Amino acid sequence: MVLRLRRSRHERVPGFVIPDEQTWTLLGAESAMAGLQLTANPAAARVVLAPDPIPDELAEGVAALRELLPDDVAIDYRALPVPVGTRVRDLRVGTEAPAAGMEHGHGEHDGHGDGDGGHHDMMAIVGDPSADGLIMESIQLSHGPLAAPLPGGLVVDVTLDGDVVAESAIRALLRVEPAGPEPRVPDALTPVAWTVVFAEAVARAGGGSTGSERAWLSLAAVELERAVSHLAWLRSLGRLLDLHPLIEACTRSLAALQASRAILPYDTPHDDWLEAAVGAPDLPDGRDALSDLVKLVTRSRGLRWRLRGRAVLTKAEASSRGLCGPVARASGRAVDGRTDDPRYARLGFDPALGTQGDALARAILRAEEALAAVDLARRALEADACPDAGGVPGGAAVTEGPRGPLSARWTDGRWLLVAAGAEPARRAAADAMVGLEWSAALAVLASFDLSPWSVGA
Amino acid sequence: MSTLTPLGVLAVALGGAGCVAVLECVVAGTRLAPATMARLASTTVRQPLRRPATYDSWLFHLAPGLLLIAAVMALATVPWAPGFRGVDFQAGVILFGGALAYVTPAVFMAGWGVGTPLGVVGGFRWLALMLAYAMPLAMVVTAVAAPAGSLRPSDIVEVQHAVPMALVQPLAFALWLPAIVAVCFLPPFDLPQADSELGGGAFAGYRGLDAAIVWLAQRVLLVAVSGMTAALFLSGWHGPLLPPAIWMAVKTVGVATLVLWAGRRLPRMEVDRTLALAWKVANPLAIVAIVIAGALTLAFYR
Numbered sequence: 124m125v126l127r128l129r130r131s132r133h134e135r136v137p138g139f140v141i142p143d144e145q146t147w148t149l150l151g152a153e154s155a156m157a158g159l160q161l162t163a164n165p166a167a168a169r170v171v172l173a174p175d176p177i178p179d180e181l182a183e184g185v186a187a188l189r190e191l192l193p194d195d196v197a198i199d200y201r202a203l204p205v206p207v208g209t210r211v212r213d214l215r216v217g218t219e220a221p222a223a224g225m226e227h228g229h230g231e232h233d234g235h236g237d238g239d240g241g242h243h244d245m246m247a248i249v250g251d252p253s254a255d256g257l258i259m260e261s262i263q264l265s266h267g268p269l270a271a272p273l274p275g276g277l278v279v280d281v282t283l284d285g286d287v288v289a290e291s292a293i294r295a296l297l298r299v300e301p302a303g304p305e306p307r308v309p310d311a312l313t314p315v316a317w318t319v320v321f322a323e324a325v326a327r328a329g330g331g332s333t334g335s336e337r338a339w340l341s342l343a344a345v346e347l348e349r350a351v352s353h354l355a356w357l358r359s360l361g362r363l364l365d366l367h368p369l370i371e372a373c374t375r376s377l378a379a380l381q382a383s384r385a386i387l388p389y390d391t392p393h394d395d396w397l398e399a400a401v402g403a404p405d406l407p408d409g410r411d412a413l414s415d416l417v418k419l420v421t422r423s424r425g426l427r428w429r430l431r432g433r434a435v436l437t438k439a440e441a442s443s444r445g446l447c448g449p450v451a452r453a454s455g456r457a458v459d460g461r462t463d464d465p466r467y468a469r470l471g472f473d474p475a476l477g478t479q480g481d482a483l484a485r486a487i488l489r490a491e492e493a494l495a496a497v498d499l500a501r502r503a504l505e506a507d508a509c510p511d512a513g514g515v516p517g518g519a520a521v522t523e524g525p526r527g528p529l530s531a532r533w534t535d536g537r538w539l540l541v542a543a544g545a546e547p548a549r550r551a552a553a554d555a556m557v558g559l560e561w562s563a564a565l566a567v568l569a570s571f572d573l574s575p576w577s578v579g580a
Numbered sequence: 581m582s583t584l585t586p587l588g589v590l591a592v593a594l595g596g597a598g599c600v601a602v603l604e605c606v607v608a609g610t611r612l613a614p615a616t617m618a619r620l621a622s623t624t625v626r627q628p629l630r631r632p633a634t635y636d637s638w639l640f641h642l643a644p645g646l647l648l649i650a651a652v653m654a655l656a657t658v659p660w661a662p663g664f665r666g667v668d669f670q671a672g673v674i675l676f677g678g679a680l681a682y683v684t685p686a687v688f689m690a691g692w693g694v695g696t697p698l699g700v701v702g703g704f705r706w707l708a709l710m711l712a713y714a715m716p717l718a719m720v721v722t723a724v725a726a727p728a729g730s731l732r733p734s735d736i737v738e739v740q741h742a743v744p745m746a747l748v749q750p751l752a753f754a755l756w757l758p759a760i761v762a763v764c765f766l767p768p769f770d771l772p773q774a775d776s777e778l779g780g781g782a783f784a785g786y787r788g789l790d791a792a793i794v795w796l797a798q799r800v801l802l803v804a805v806s807g808m809t810a811a812l813f814l815s816g817w818h819g820p821l822l823p824p825a826i827w828m829a830v831k832t833v834g835v836a837t838l839v840l841w842a843g844r845r846l847p848r849m850e851v852d853r854t855l856a857l858a859w860k861v862a863n864p865l866a867i868v869a870i871v872i873a874g875a876l877t878l879a880f881y882r
Contacts, residue, residue: 135610160610164773164780166787191779193787264697272776286701286851363776364847365767425847560852561701562777 135160139168141188142181142268142275142297142575144362147172148355148377149312149348150203161362163271165191175200180296181276184268203311261289268296268575272362274312276575279568281556288564291553295545295577306531309540310576315348316524317531323520324531324538338509342466345522346500350413351380352525353449353493356572357420360486363569366425372416380409380497410501413494420490430483434555434567437480444551447544448527450571453488454480460523465510470502482570489572526572542578549573589656589666596655596803597796600836607840621792640693643686644786644793650682651800658807659734661817661825671731673721676808680717680763683801684710687765687772690794691782702781705851706772709762712858717759719866723752723873724812727881733808737816739881746813748876752869753813755862760805760839764798767843771851806835 138159140147147156155172162168165188177185267278276297282290299309306321308314319341354373361369420426436446441454451458452474459474461467475491477484519532519539527544552571556564601617656666657676669675684707691703725731727748728739736745746753762769772782783794810816810831817824 135608162775164775164784166780166784166791167775191784262697262700270779283697283701286705365770365774365776366847367844425845428853429847429850560850562771562774562848562850563852565777566850 136169137162137167138170138172139163139165139188139192140271141171141173141177141185143271143273143359145274145352145355145359146174146311147203148358149352150314152201152203153377155199155201161271163362166193168192168196171196171198173198173200174203178276178297180298181268184275188269267294272359273565273569274359274573274575277573279553279556281564283561286561288556288559288561291556291564293549293553293568293573295549295573295575297575298577304533304536306538309578310542310574312352312574312576313348313524313526313529315344316522316529319345320520320522320529320531323522324533327518327520328533338466339503339506342470343500343503345524346496346503347380349525350409350493350496350500351377353489353496354380354413354416356569357416357486357490357493360566360569363565364425364429366423366429368419369423369426372412372419376409376412376416376493379412410494410497413490413497417487417490417494420487426486427483429563429566430486430570431479431481433482433559433563434552434570435479435481436551436555441480445544445547446551447547448523448525449489449492450485450548450551451527451544453477453484460521460528466503467499469506469510470499472499482567485570485572526574529578540578542574545574545578586656586666589652592660592666593652593655593796593800593803597799599833600799600802600840603833603837603840607837607844636693636695638693639689640785641790643690643693644790644797646682646689647686648793648797648800650679650686651797651804653679653682655800655804655807657733658804659737659811659816660807660828661823662734664825665734668734669732672733673725673731673736673808673812676733676804677714677718677721680801680805681714683763684714687782690786691772694782694785696784698778698780699782699784702772702774702778702783706765706782708851708855709769709771709858712855713759713762713862716755716858716862716866717763719863719870720752720756720759721812723749723866723869726870726873726877729877729881733811734816737811737818740815741818744813744815749813749869749873751865751872755866755869756809756813757839759862760809761842763805764801764839766798766802766839768846768849769854770843770848771854774848777848802836802839803832806832806839809835 136159138156138161140156140159140161144156144161147153159170159172171188171192173185262283263281264283265278265280267273268276270277270279273279276295278294278296280292280294281288297311299307306317306324308317310317322337322341354377358370358373358377361367361373436444436450436454438455441451441456446454446456447458453476455476455478457474457476461472462474464472472495475488475495477488519530519541521528521530523529524542526548527542530539530541530543532539548571552568552573555567555571559567605611654676657669657672657679659665659672667675687706688703691699691701691706693699724736724745727745728736730736758769765772772778773784774781778784783791786794807828810828814831814835816831817828819827819830822830
């Protein structure tokens with residue numbers, strides 16, 4: 124017997140989401156979760172929201188999940204606006220390889236990629252067991268791949284000494300191989316930024332560049348995705364910590380940005396972006412809600428209690444570990460691909476930097492970056508002539524995504540994709556968990572905002 | 581009648597649990613949907629008693645029952661109005677604490693019994709937490725009993741006819757409140773189940789009637805500790821105009837609302853920091869509270 128429950132805006136039915144809440148939000152399908160009171164406990168769920176089709180890599184996790192679900196749970200299969208691993212429409216590179224002379228200037232990215240160790244890349248970190256000095260029987264635990272509120276597809280293999288993490292390894296299960304000239308979004312948590320990177324890479328492969336108006340729209344779309352990504356991450360952090368004011372503030376901010384997100388090209392071909400830009404007037408509303416959120420994150424005693432002083436990464440450590448994106452910037456390392464971009468310079472971009480380098484600094488920095496991203500998007504949509512982004516024809520196209528720089532290049536009849544910083548971040552997160560009690564370890568893990576998608580060669 | 585019959589205590593338990601469910605909806609800001617809730621409850625109870633792949637049969641199945649018995653026993657000691665209580669025991673507050681003490685093995689049995697790594701972690705977390713918070717709870721009870729010169733809850737209520745104990749002993753009240761939230765394993769002290777960290781933890785393996793009993797026991801526990809808080813710190817049934825039982829009910833609902841509201845405002849506590857707080861701060865302060873209670877008793881309550 125399958126339980127049928129009416130889902131309305133106000134009534135809440137306990138629901139479990141596959142693969143995770145962030146994916147549905149980032150792919151513009153948040154409305155599918157309306158009426159659900161999200162739970163991380165499968166036994167408490169009455170409805171399961173699942174994408175159709177479910178990625179193959181999650182099949183094992185879904186089978187394990189079914190064992191935990193009540194017998195009468197209703198499974199709600201819905202197609203995502205962007206099927207996981209979908210090809211990017213209207214972008215096709217000629218099958219001829221670019222000229223040999225177009226390959227210089229990007230050698231450092233070639234052959235490298237996120238997850239050099241293979242599909243199920245695993246990094247084992249072993250630390251000193253038992254921070255409290257007691258000798259206890261160890262517990263082996265594989266947390267994931269469907270361990271809400273962590274992103275679905277991320278697996279954390281730990282050895283617990285009591286409830287203290289003694290060993291830790293993190294795997295990113297999900298992967299899309301971009302075979303052939305048609306690029307495919309390799310990370311469902313960053314669909315827009317990758318689409319923009321592919322567009323620029325295609326233009327460069329042809330020796331040209333994207334048009335002025337389209338370039339501003341691309342920039343605005345990437346910035347809005349950054350805002351949405353950071354907000355979705357903050358909300359999942361709130362769910363992990365069970366901090367309802369943060370969850371509610373993030374939900375309000377996301378709702379305020381919802382109309383504006385019409386300019387994000389989830390399901391529209393690249394050429395239709397101009398027409399879709401009508402959502403721009405709603406951006407000021409999103410800014411007000413975001414300002415309140417930044418105040419909350421900055422002043423919340425609860426967040427301070429849970430995150431301050433956890434997993435501190437100094438500027439030097441961030442540099443030596445090769446960390447990029449918000450994680451590095453929270454440590455004070457000024458690495459941001461937007462800094463050298465003349466378009467961002469025209470918009471008055473100034474990268475946010477943290478100093479403490481702990482989990483709290485990473486949360487505050489992402490909240491501030493979300494607010495700055497909305498401002499940048501608004502200015503980009505109001506801007507006139509767009510300066511050339513620079514770069515070498517035939518070289519790699521690079522965009523600063525929500526988790527770090529994303530790079531794509533078409534060469535020798537294949538795509539070379541790099542999500543720099545993803546693998547170092549996984550390694551740093553696994554390292555930082557060691558020696559912490561389980562709940563603190565999970566908070567630290569979440570603070571790195573890891574993607575479950577493995578990108579690269 | 582001078583005492584509630586066991587049937588009466590069960591009626592209070594069931595009615596109170598229903599009220600707590602309503603309060604939870606109110607505090608969470610979700611629309612109360614009785615039909616949906618009834619359907620959820622009905623389907624939960626009718627689910628088969630599915631067992632985990634590996635589990636300790638005795639511990640696993642005894643835990644929900646023991647938890648409910650402990651909760652109902654604690655509820656029975658609460659004085660709702662003059663002559664209106666389940667157990668009129670001379671050392672009633674000790675019996676209350678004794679009943680709550682059985683929550684600890686019940687939750688640990690559930691966690692150990694289910695046999696999953698996170699279930700075991702949940703059980704151990706609870707054991708550590710309760711060892712740390714049982715002492716402040718017991719010492720605070722001593723502090724509020726001293727002015728009354730009695731361990732009978734109704735005597736402690738009577739001694740507050742002029743001033744509630746929460747105003748006389750704010751330190752004891754401040755120590756009592758987090759301890760009772762912890763006893764009910766409600767947020768921010770829901771460490772043994774902690775959905776987002778342990779995926780249900782100690783109770784993740786329960787289905788059907790077992791799950792319903794755990795749900796019921798947790799809400800009865802909240803009614804019991806809220807009622808005892810009203811009795812020990814908020815003058816119990818004393819108040820103007822309204823009948824005593826109504827005053828007691830209003831205060832109990834107020835405490836339960838405060839507990840549920842605080843759970844939504846605060847993040848879940850971390851075990852290590854919570855234990856450090858309990859052993860390094862709460863326990864020493866509880867001793868200070870006893871000293872203050874002794875001084876107050878000598879000065880004003882002799």
